[in-house]
Amino acid sequence: MxxxxxxxxxxxxxxxxxxxxxxxxxxxxxxxxxxxxxxxxxxxxxxxxxxxxxxxxxxxxxxxxxxxxxxxxxxxxxxxxxxxxxxxxxxxxxxxxxxxxxxxxxxPPRIGHPLVQRIGSAARKLPEARQRTLLAVIRALRDEDAN
Incomplete structure (x- = not known):
């Protein structure tokens, strides 16, 4: 080489x-x-x-x-x-x-977790504005858990 x-x-x-x-x-x-x-x-x-x-x-x-x-x-x-x-x-x-x-x-990344998959599947059915709101809520919960 x-x-x-x-x-x-x-x-x-x-x-x-x-x-x-x-x-x-x-x-x-x-x-x-x-x-x-x-x-x-x-x-x-x-x-x-x-x-x-x-x-x-x-x-x-x-x-x-x-x-x-x-x-x-x-x-x-x-x-x-x-x-x-x-x-x-x-x-x-x-x-x-x-x-x-x-x-x-x-x-391991939690990407394959069944609950995450179900939430993702349900979120895809929402309008884009609602998807963004859901993402903000999830991030807030994650940040709350980190503290």
């Missing part, structure tokens, strides 16, 4: 901890709006396979594509990242780790 290839692989390892949970968040946001990967990909001007690689964390989401996603989903970029730092922690360098670039995911 070339030196540039080695540097790219090291960079990938350093940032991998965000790719998968970010992709999972994007998938959840898409599913909450009842949109398929193919429908979203068409709106973004990419293939459904490419979008699937973003959602799986296999490929990073470029900033411009994240911006397009947010415009399409009618959400702020900050909403995509909201809550992610609390569930992603970089491990301190341990013996055997070259540079501390390995990451651990602390706790």
């Amino acid at each position: 070339t030196k540039a290839g080695d540097e790219e692989e090291l960079d990938r390892k350093r940032t991998r901890h965000i790719d998968e949970p970010l992709g999972a968040r994007l998938r959840l946001m898409r599913e909450d709006r009842g949109m398929t990967q193919a429908e979203l990909a068409q709106k973004l001007g990419i293939s459904a396979n490419q979008w699937g690689r973003h959602e799986s964390g296999e490929n990073r989401v470029p900033a411009a594509r994240l911006w397009q996603f947010c415009k399409t989903m009618n959400v702020e970029v900050s909403e995509v990242y909201d809550g992610l730092p609390a569930s992603i922690v970089l491990q301190q360098p341990q013996p055997g780790m070259k540079d501390g670039s390995e990451a651990v995911f602390v706790g």
Whole structure:
């Protein structure tokens, strides 16, 4: 492997901890709006396979594509990242780790929880203004639990 290839692989390892949970968040946001990967990909001007690689964390989401996603989903970029730092922690360098670039995911994301799925399904049936109100209530409850 070339030196540039080695540097790219090291960079990938350093940032991998965000790719998968970010992709999972994007998938959840898409599913909450009842949109398929193919429908979203068409709106973004990419293939459904490419979008699937973003959602799986296999490929990073470029900033411009994240911006397009947010415009399409009618959400702020900050909403995509909201809550992610609390569930992603970089491990301190341990013996055997070259540079501390390995990451651990602390706790499983609650994306697949049955109650969350039922709430999401019910929320999709509401008008957009009501969906935003529901999201604000959920965030307020989350913030209340954090204190």
